[in-house]
Amino acid sequence: MTRCTTRLIIVSLFLLMWMGGCSTKVVVPPVTLDAAQLHLDGKFVWFDLFTTDMTAAQNFYDRVFDWNFERTNAGNAQVKTIFSSGRIIGTMIGRDGEPGDSQWLSYMSVTDTDHAYEAALRSGGTGHVPPKDLPNRGRIAVVLDPQKAPVALLNSPVGDPPDRKPRANLWFGAELWTTDVDGAVRFYTPLGGYQSEQVDVHDAVSYTVLYTNDQPRAGVVSIPWNDVDPQWVPYVAVEDIQATVTLIEDNGGRILIAPQMDVKSGRVALFADPTGAIVGIQELEPEED
Template identity: 45%
Template sequence: MPPVTPVPNDLRLNGKFIWYDLFTSDLKAVQPFYEALFGWSFHETATGETRVLTIRREGVPIANAVYVNETKIKDGASRWLSYMSVADVDQTVLRIEQNQGSVYMPPKDLPDRGRVAVVKDPEGALFAILTATGGDPPDPAYDLNDFLGSELWARQLETAIQFYQALVAYEIEMVDVGNEKDYHLLVRDDEPRAGVVQIPWDDVNPNWIPYIAVEDVAAVAVRVEVLGGRLLIAPDPEIREGNAAIPADAATCQAIIALLF
């Protein structure tokens, strides 16, 4: 696995989402989709039996695409996994269990990456916690077609917020984003690290969804369908003033948010 940051440093930005993995049973479908949609490139990474492609933006690693047998992925769908930086993975796992969360994959050390665990919050939203070997990407480090962070879709807002505050001592800020009156920002050290919104549909499970910075949301939405993907949410003036869309890739990716940068 490539390191989270190409140049090692001593930064530890607790609560920041610093890495992303796409787990999919169809690498052949997702690779050309994201190459054409965001201009990313995919590169084989030697990791043993599991096939892993490192995703690069302008030569810089930003994520992995990981092959998973379709029998291990619910409904055969792809899934994005967001990695939260923490100071101590093992201690954070204890806090997760003490606050009604659960452990999906126990802590383990990954060469060049760091110590990691995959966990669930009380509502079942899956995410990873990571103490990166080479430090965290500095702020700010956002560009077009890069990850901006992640957003939590929750059913019980207060329960979710209290859980994540117990993990990394987030402060909470309310943000006006149009008709989403209960939009919260999780803030750590005066930097917004994630958003939290109540799920507006009955058939959607709690989950973390990555943001991607784009220059033209409407143009991205058109390209999604041309490339064989589909729009879970099309640009809509009543949703963040039309500055967001949620596409699914050609292998039925769970979701990713294209957000005006």
């Protein structure tokens, strides 16, 4: 992901939010249909795909993860809601850009968007979209952390999706790629109310897990390549990682990191979709008898 891509995504989100308050209103869905008023600070509760080719992206995710896409507004074909097994999980937003410039934007739940936004700025972050209300979605802001990874801060009026047992083709959390693991942990710990723990995933990799109430919320790791900017990468749970890797390659995706037995027992991989957006996959643990 280039810094130009980051700017384009932020501009696209700003335009979406602006349209939500004008005569050509774009009505986006809430982050959950449960409406339980359950707020889980620090949880990544929503993911938006900003893509330069909506048709290619939709066909890819439909074939790989069996996701469904529905036009969010009858009069606007550039915004679609994403469903998995009938559950609402994200939005796809079309935008201009060079091939390969697509990216997912991750949303962190916060109790008070304005307070979190100001706290992020005081801690060395950069404000790019100040707090603004988006109908149904809630109060949103976007900041770049000190290493320039974009993250959205969200307080949802209906609450957050409840914690559930992981299921195939649904989100499995998010991972921050950064140039400064310790600095990133210091920045995000108060922002999300996290506790942190360094864990062993590979001899050459420093990996930190962020928790709230003993529930893992995200991972923090050094960027795996020199030519990639800091960013949050969403993960999808899968039943069979090797079969999913084959589906990804057969449908135009590119495997960036293949499953390796010395990394989480070969149960994780990373890929870029045909439009350039990066996603991780993690195989579910086998069911115990």
